Amino acid sequence: MPEINEKELTAATKPLWLKALTAVQISNHSYAISLLQGILVENPGFLEARKLLRKCELQVSGAAKKKSGLFGLQTGGMGLMKIQSLAKKDPLGALPLIEKELEKDPLNEAANDLLFDVCLKLELPDSAAFALETVRSGAPENAKLMKKLAGFYTSREMHDLAGAVYNDIIKHHPTDGEAIKGAKDASARASMQKQRWDENANMRDLMRDSSQFEELEKASRTGLTREQLEDRRNKTIEKYNANPNHLATVKDLAGLYEQLEDWHNAHAFYQWAFSLSNGDVALETKASAMKDKAIEADLQALENAVAADPENAELRAALDARRNDRLREQVHEAQRRVDQNPTDPQLRYELGNALYQSGDLSAAIPHLQQATRNPHIRTKVLLLLGRTFKGKAMFDLSIKQLSDALADLHAMDGTKKEVLYEKGLIHEEMGDRASALDCFKQIYEVDYGYRDVAKRVESSYT
Helix, strand or coil, rough: CEEECHHHCCCCCCHHHHHHHHHHHHHCHHHHHHHHHHHHHHHHEEEEHHHHHHHHHHHHHHHCCEEHHHHHCEEECCHHHHHHHHHCCCCCHHHHHHHHHHHHCCHHHHHHHHHHHHHHHCHHHHHHHEEEEEEEHHHHCCCCHHHHHHHHHHCCCCHHHHHHHHHHHHHHHCCHHHHHHHHHHHHHHHHHHHHHCCCCCCCHCCCCCCCHHHHHHHCCHHHHHHHHHHCCCCCCCHHHHHCCHHHHHHHHHHHHHHCCCCHHHHHHHHHHHHCCCCHHHHHHHHHHHHHHHHHHHHHHHHHHHHCCCCHHHHHHHHHHHHHHHHHHHHHHHHHHHHHCCCHHHHHHHHHHHHHHCCCHHHHHHHHHHHHCCCCCCCHHHHHHHHHHHCCCCHHHHHHHHHHHHHHHHHCCCCCHHHHHHHHHHHHHHHCHHHHHHHHHHHCCCCCCCCHHHHHHHHCCCC
């Protein structure tokens, strides 16, 4: 079954597609969903409609919180299990049923996993990738499904994409050996692919002389000294000067500047690499990260200067001004990302956090409320919401957010301690000493050294 685009729609389907687009434009997402579901029944390979359907579902459902099923998998109950059984016999017939399940919860990991398998059986590879990319957007820490996605990209020789997925896994699971090896292999294969090398060829035969091979081997080693990195940087600059538009060279140079912690140059070259690429989101993300590091480094240097000369009023004023500029920049950047992808709860959280840090509590609240839709960040969002309401002296609403967060937490880990401690402080501020002490005692029972809980609890007995 082929995947199709808008131009390949039948004459009967095109009016429905236009109606769906119009419904989305006027924010009538429920009507758009019903239209798109019908379009996909007749045109299962129309990926553009499936993507638009998912965006509308996220708007309507708010990515409701899912419950864990057996063996830690996210399930949709018996309905999904029956669909799974049907999919083995009739994958095409199971497709609309899976979409109905996803209409309830677009980020459901088990349903998206099943959609991936069914799309592969129907020879819809791009639709299959989209299913697991949806999981990646909502639950990037799900190593099992992310490895499945990376393996899929590898099997299709899309090594850059595979590497990006492996790197996402490493962010959440830094010691995952399989992901670390996968990222290195993907990077190597992508490089070889771009250089049009045959993986089975003898690499020395592809070099003009053995010294080039030695240079490549040296470049692939990890743990280089700063002197070696600077030497590689200087050689790469020569290549760059010879051809400033060669994407691989620009990326290499950006990476070297990053390793050298030259954040300003790293940002400049990652940004240039993004401009040369065909809209590579990974490079755009890297450029943004390097920009943040450059700004933080400048701010740290200014803080160090103030610490060394605390009586210097001019330096202190410059530091205050820079901090304020930084807060405004963070809000502006977070707002830009939300404008690009308004349905992403993680981006909503980042904007809410930036607004909170800048002191604009009222503006932060609606973004944080939308961010609670993602169950994977819900707890930290509720904690920040509690602090935001506390900042507005709305203590009852603050207690409600923190109580909701505690309802999701079972083990007494660092997050639960932080929520309990914050809740205790608010009870104390409200004059409810008994409730405050109860919060502090819960922490005291498991962690005597946590902040000042020992002093607070023990002083209540004297």
